[in-house]
Amino acid sequence: SVALLLICLVHSALVLGLLQSGAVGARRLRGGRSERRASLLPSAPHRQRGDTTTTESFALDFTAVEDNMDSFMTQVKNLAQSLYPCSAQKLDNDMKLHFLENMSVTCNDGTPAGYYLKESRGSRRWLIFLEGGWYCFNKENCDSRYETMRRLMSSSKWPQTKTGTGILSPLPEDNPHWWNANMVFIPYCSSDVWSGATPKTDQNDYAFMGSLIIKEVVKNLLSKGLDNGKILLLAGSSAGGTGVLLNVDAVSELLEELGHPNIQVRGLSDSGWFLDNKQYLCTDCVDTISCAPTEAIKRGIKYWGGVVPERCRLAHEGSEWNCFFGYRVYPTIRRPVFVVQWLFDEAQLTVDNIHLMGQPVQEGQWRYIQNLGIELRNTLKDVPAMFAPACLSHEVITRNYWIDIQVKGTSLPRALHCWERSLHDNSKNSKAPPKGCPMHLIDNCPWPHCNPTCPTIRDQVTGQEMNVIQFLMHMGFDVQKMAQQQGMDPSKLLGMLSSGS
Structure with a gap:
């Protein structure tokens, strides 16, 4: 309609004006840096709508106006959002299913493996996400997995489309820095930690x-625009997060072999940094949940014919299972990797035989939980790029609330953005991290959910939400005793817990 067209023209003018004034402000702030960056700004809101021009897209990377970044970003995102109705057709934001061209590479049951893709024409950034979902390590528990979780072993009932969430979302308000990348989701159907x-x-x-x-997905993507790619972020959650650590160097080496050495490959490992610690209660290795992580991987690597990175294999010859544990494989990885890990990961606690819902937690379990946080902090202290909130949870980067979690006042998207800037600056031989842009973020508080931005906990029986104090009391937390141990007044401790101090 004419009215809609007029609204769109007005909005377009506003966006252009705002972005140009931002660019002018940036030049004032930074002494006229990057005329080319300013010239790309007006294209940002239009990259969403299937524009087929070859101009490189601008993924809301307003580093030049960082002094007023938050308000500037908010205005841009609001205006970009308001432009959505101006599309002549409904935006098609879903990723579409493609099966691999090489039919010999399959899921567990022999059905073809595949991937979901949403192209963002003009963007040279690619995000490939590896799904998680535990594993199986012998015929018995693989048979059981096939009966109860078939989609994790077969492609026979995969839907034709998939909607991206969190870092896979194509909406700038949900995904500030990666919304305009080419999005790839690889379903997990191999049960072997990739x-x-x-x-x-x-x-x-x-x-x-x-x-x-x-590897086959990467080869397939070269004919769909990855051959012109600049950055490939290999991301994954849970078993997919461990899969990133195991495969990020191999993906980069494959691209080099295929004649694409200029594509910068990086890793983002979410909730895949497991510890091979001793269980709170030792149990027989019967199934995936009860089996100690070390024993499960030892059995699995033989059953799967598992492959580990060459540098890690040489470092742990004869005990290659070590390479499935983040703190052991990480020092051998050559490509940059950002690690996201809850300090009190639910999957880790499950395999350690700590079950937090139901019966109140005993003092020995409580000490074990606190020690887990301490051990995890120690393994992460030399990782330069990481985000570790003191929360009881599992997986985050594809959750809708991923932008809300903060560590020391910095959100995860912001920390990832700082990391990307540091890699960009380092490529220009500048070793100093970006000023005022933290990317090594770890909580110091010692209890699960002592960070007030942690995701909501629900009582597994009633489904009701719990605040931090209710949760700790539910677990049998003795406020008086803990206050005594800390040498403080119980009411002061309660105040600290409720504020997340």
């Missing part, structure tokens, strides 16, 4: 081809 290279045969009931699936 490590296997074994086909299904008459002798093998299942295929375990996780490492090969990743």
Whole structure:
């Protein structure tokens, strides 16, 4: 309609004006830096709508106006949002299913593996996400997994489209810095922590081809625009987060072999930094949940024909299972990796036989939980780029609330943005981290959910939300005793807990 067209023209003028004034402000702030950056600004709001021009998109990376970044970003995102109705057609933001061209690389049951893709034409940034979902390590628990969680072992019932959330969202208000990247989601159907290279045969009931699936997806994407890519971020959560640590160097080496050495490959590992510690209560290795992590991986790596990075394999020859644990494989990785890890990861506590809902937590369990946080902090202290909130949770980067969690006043998207800036600056031989842009963020407070921005906890029985004090009391936390141990008044301790100090 004419009215809608007029609204769009007005909005376009406003966006252009705002962005140009931002660019002028940036030149004043930074002494006229980057005329090319300013010339790209007006294209930002239009990259969403299927524009097929080849201009490189601008992913809301307003580093030049960092002194007034928050308000500037808010205005831009609000205006970009208001432009959505101006599209002649409904925005198609979903990722679409593609099966691999190489049909010999399959899911566990022999069905073809594949990936979901949402192209962002004009963008040279690619985000490839590895799904998580535990694993199985022998015929018995793989058979059980096939009966109860078939989509994690077969592509037979995958839907044709998938909607991206969190860092896979195409909406700038949900995903400030990566909304305009080419988005790829690889479903997990190999049950091998993305490590296997074994086909299904008459002798093998299942295929375990996780490492090969990743490589085949990358090869397929080269014909869909990745050949012109500049940055490839290999991300993943849970088993997918461990998969990032196992495969990020291999992806970079594959691209070099295929003649694309200029694509910068980086890793983002979410909730995949597990510890091989002793369980709180030792149990027999019967299934995935009860089996100690070390024992499960030892059995799994043989069953899957698991492949680990060459540098890590040489460092742990004869005990390659070590490479599935973040603090052991990380020092051998050559490409930059950002680690996101809850200090009190629910999956870690589960395999350690600490179950927080139901019966009140005993004092020994409480000490074990606090020690877990301490151990995790120690393994992360030399990781330059990481985000570790003191929360009881598991996975975050594809959650809708991923932008709300903060550590020391910095959000996860902001920390990732600082990391990207540091990599960009380092490529210009500047070793100093960006000023006022932190990317090594770890909570110091010692209890689960002592950070007030942690995601909401729900009582598993009633479904009701719990605040920090209710949660700690539910776990059998003795405020008086803890206050005595800390040498403080109980009411002061309660105040600190409720404020997250």
